[in-house]
Amino acid sequence: MASGQESSGTTLMDLITSDPATAASAAPSPAPAAAASTLGKPVTTDRKSKRATLTQIQNDTIAAAKALNPVRAIPQRQKKKPVSYAQLVRSIHELAATSDQKSSQKQLVQHVFPKLAVYNSVDPSVAPSLLMLHQQCEDRNVLRYVYYYLARILSDSGSQGLSPGGGIPTPNWDALADIDAVGGVTRADVIPRIVNQLTADATNADPEFHSRRLAALKALTSTSASSSEILEKLYEIVFGILEKVGDAKQKRRKGLFGKQGGDKESNTRSNLQYAALSALRRLPLDPGNPAFLHRAIQGISFADPVAVRHALAIISDVATRDPYSVAMALEKHIEHGGALHDILHLHDVLARVSLARLCHSLSRARALDERPDITSQFSSLLYQLLLDPSDRVCFEAILCVLGKFDNTERTEERAAGWIRLTREILKLPEAPSVTIKDTDNPTAKVNTVKPSSKAKRPQPLIKLVMRRLESSFRSFSRPVLHAAARVVQEMGKSRAAAYALGLYDVDEGIQLHAYSENAESLDSEFNSGSQSEGTRKTVPVSNGPGGMDTIAGLLASLLEVVRTTVACECVYVRAMVIKALIWMQNPHESLEELQSIIACELSDPAWPSALLNDILLTLHARFKATPDMAVTLLEIARIFATKVPGKIDADVLQLLWKTCLVGAGPEGKHTALEAVTIVLDLPPPHPGSMLGLTSVDRVSASDPKSALALQRLVQAAVWFLGENANYAASEYAWESATPPGTALMMLDADKMVAAASSRNPTLAGALTRLQRCAFSGSWEVRIIAAQALITIAIRSGEPYRLQIYEFLHALSLGGVQSQFSESQISNGEDQGASGTGLGSLISPMLKVLDEMYRAQDDLIRDMRNHDNNKQEWTDEELKKLYETHEKLLNLVSLFCYVPRAKYLPLGPTSAKLIEIYRNRHNISTSTGLNDPAVATGISDLVYGISELVYESKEAEKESDAIDPELAMAWAAGLEDGLWGKNAPAMEKVNEFLAGAGTDAPDVEEEENITSRPSVTYDDLWAKSILETYEAEEDDARSSGTSSPESTGSVETSISSHFGGMSYPSLFSSRPSGYGVSQNSEIRSGNNGRRFSNTSTGGPTLEGIGSPVREEPPSYSSSVLQRFESFENPLAGRGAQSFGSQDEDTGSHNPQFGKALYDFTAGGDDELSLTAGEEVEIDYEVDGWYYVKKKRPGRDGRMAGLVPVLYVSSS
């Protein structure tokens, strides 16, 4: 099915030739003709000497064809045998030679050419014969085909003329390739010849030749735009023709819809005008060329409607680049009764569409700010197009009014568009000559117009538009419905933009008008003057009873009609309607209706998954436009998760969760998290249950596949919860206000829970959900839930940690108990079914917590002892304490990321002592030797990954331009105020989505590469998701989430993403050459925030990525430096730490190493080495070690630089 004729075994040629009548006459006939012609014709056709070469080529080709297909009898009695391409080509060669005979012409027109059309294109070897036909044949039908195929040859972009993919792939193409090689006819040979002959045609002014002239010009424009020579020639021809025919003052006759009767001369002129403009339209735009514009503007007055259409299209294109010149050139035409007004009545839809676009470009052009008279004329014309009888034109006009031109508009333009739509008034010009369409019935055909006095009354645009859309929504045509819904969607976008920018004074409106329904109503006192165009007066809309004539009223009635459209049987229309509704949804409006519509819709199994993901992406786009709507949108997304878990992409959903959580702002975070985790509260799906299809919370996973998908979603949600609960709750152990002592006293579980939930309901809620999942989910879910719990335990302060500890303890005991009770019958493999099955997973978690608590107890005891004895802490004691601290830190880091510089496993009270020890011993807060990533050998992976990182540099560069402010906000992690202050903070959100992510962004990207090298967002996007807005594609490209699958093991959970949190992972402690670390002596006493001060410049990861750092350095510069260091490993210190982390302990502890290879010094400062030699590594610079040897070597030197790779450090 999919691949058409190939798979079914029947080729199109089979189909065509399967007709007995055709086959009988067609297939055999070429052969005899061929036999005759190949023998005699070369001589007889040699009538004109200039054709000699053509004939020669033709002969060669035929010979080649014969050589390759020696069996001449193939076509002969085999009626069902499909004609091969080679046979057809041969027939052409042969018939061309006898083209003066009627029978040959008939053969060509009836059999050969039509069948050749199956191949879509022909190869250059046919060209000589075609050109011969072109010269000799008089038959119009033959010639039409000749022009057709010549144009095809010209347009073939394949360099060798043969595009093997062209037409129907059959073995014949291979044979042809050989012919091509043997016959030696290449494109390069024939193209100039074709162009010459066609040019001769196109410049032939002979009236007899008129139609051929038009056809030749058309064929010529097929040339690919790459050949400047041919283009030059074409411009010359086109302008030559327009020179002759363009200037004539021609009045387009009224009565445009009938045939144009006219004298021969004017018809010829009109045809030439058409052909020339049509050709001009296909030529590359030449905006700077005044002749180009001049000719195009002349075209507006041409008689041929297609010519006018092309002229307008050209002008409209030029207008986007050079609005001023275009406006000046059009000055006469835009005047009342000018040619542009005539186009309103031109019977060509696309011409009027182009007119709308032209009017839009010119009325919005900055260059014309000085000429409000002109812009207002264009605006007025644009508004008149809103009354156009064609939906296509009317919708284009609406989109133009809304500021949607292509996909590149800025938010401001869209916002201005909404204001324009809601405030502008259409005032029809009072010209008796202009026929006025009935505004009350805009769909009335234009030729039934009757001027009515009512129609002349100024109408607010919004009202016209709403009525028009409502009537369109009653159409039966699906394209009309689809388009109307799309227009409503664009309306929603513009509206959202207006709200987002605060241009739209709706808020004032609400406060000022008690009748909040009318909040959006036009208010002339407010807006006149400021927004309306100079020439029009703004008048109140209230010319009808009730609230119908307020914008809110109009919108409500429109949306009512839109909603009924979901009854359309076409899912694409319904999808567009839902998208429109999502866009028209405002943050403060009730969500229920939309929710129930979507819930209803999703119960329909006809929805393709691509379309559903498309809608999810619409939610995403909607969120970007209005971050306030995060919670609303999450609610909607939830419906997708519950209704069609099998059809939506968990990654898309997670992306939405993540961005919404981030964008929800401080007060919305709780609700956002709730909305995500509501997925967890779902009852397990009931197979086959079809009850309550419309209920939002009902899971409809009736088949195993969707049940599985639902479970994946649940896993994703659990993982998401674990990673982001602390962020959402703004609860971090290293910021906890509660001293540990308090927690330890709250050992009573009930009190603890009460205290916990009163202090932070978000976190408490998340904990409750996770605990339930750890108990009752499927085994996979339980694993992830346990991991999520330990993550929260480690990151949260008391009493949450204790609460989780208690819970995990109970959980493991439960598991153990059940194992005991079933130990006789269980082989231990059905743990998932019997116990919790999590014992092995939980016990190390408990051990970590145990150790932490024990160490905390010890510390408190020691402190009390010291206090009691009024003793100072000795260095030895401090060292011991610090070692414990480091050890615990390493342990903790195995489970989840914590900021090493800030995290205090021994509790807040240890901070001071640790600080003292660090300062005293000049210990960097950075990871250095003790980094568990190094210790566990994870950092070894770095080498393997580095290449990948390097390769993906290009992609990462997208995120180069991170707003430093944003980076700071994210590095600081908790500065919710930023979101609050700048809400909607569109750009920031966009940047966030573009990869300036929640986490220190480049760190996360590396993580992505680390943990899921195969899945980038490009893949994700391309995979199954349909994207409506191309602009979004870029935005979302590099922002990543991880799939829950990656959390399957402890390792991956370490390297996994940290959702909405500003945590880099352990992995990112690798190369990270954040240039800042070079400022080696920067030390800041406050709060333990210190940059690396060791001479080896260990990566100051925390310096950059720590969520609690106060003054992050400029992000962009550091990122930049990082890239530089990747590009040139010798250029910066960044790379140096790359492979040498192990010995990054600072200048105070010089490293020892051994020379791996012999090295001969190449410069004065270099040092020769002998393999096996012991050296002491002093420091590293740009990929070189400065080493000292124990004794002088061959060169008599003791110390110098050696390449890093030549030394293995111990």
Place this chain on the structure above:
Amino acid sequence: MILAVLFTNTDGNILVERYVPHLLPALDSFDSVNTFPPIPSFHGVPAEERLHWRSFLVKLGADNLKGTKNEELLVASHKSVFVVYTILGDVCIYVVGKDEYDELALAELIFVITSSVKDVCGKPPTERLFLDHYGKICLCLDEIIWKGMLENTDKDRIRRLIRLKAPTDA
């Protein structure tokens, strides 16, 4: 830009296939950039893309065109690309476009195509009839769509042009 025109019979066999040398959006994870060796392009459209689109359209027709009235227009969209399709006699017609060729412009286009096909064949064509007039239909298409743009819309005019006569009597 009109991106593609596709004619199939009711079994989904391709009868006419025209792609315009401009990018159709990728239909799925197929990544044309990374393919090696490069897939030969067909009028600028990579072969594999073409196959994806072909199967996408044929499936669309198979799912929706059953029981549809002659010339009733159906619509679909993919990314920023619009598809309008219909059935005429035994022939399914699909057109794909983007930008100014939205659903409604494509509806105009498909109307021009169907009226020309009817004009050439004399009635809504059977598959046989369509194939018998195959060449003429291709010429019609050539007059209707030229370099990705809608050209002639008037069927009389098209009829004149495929006989190499001037669009208006000269």
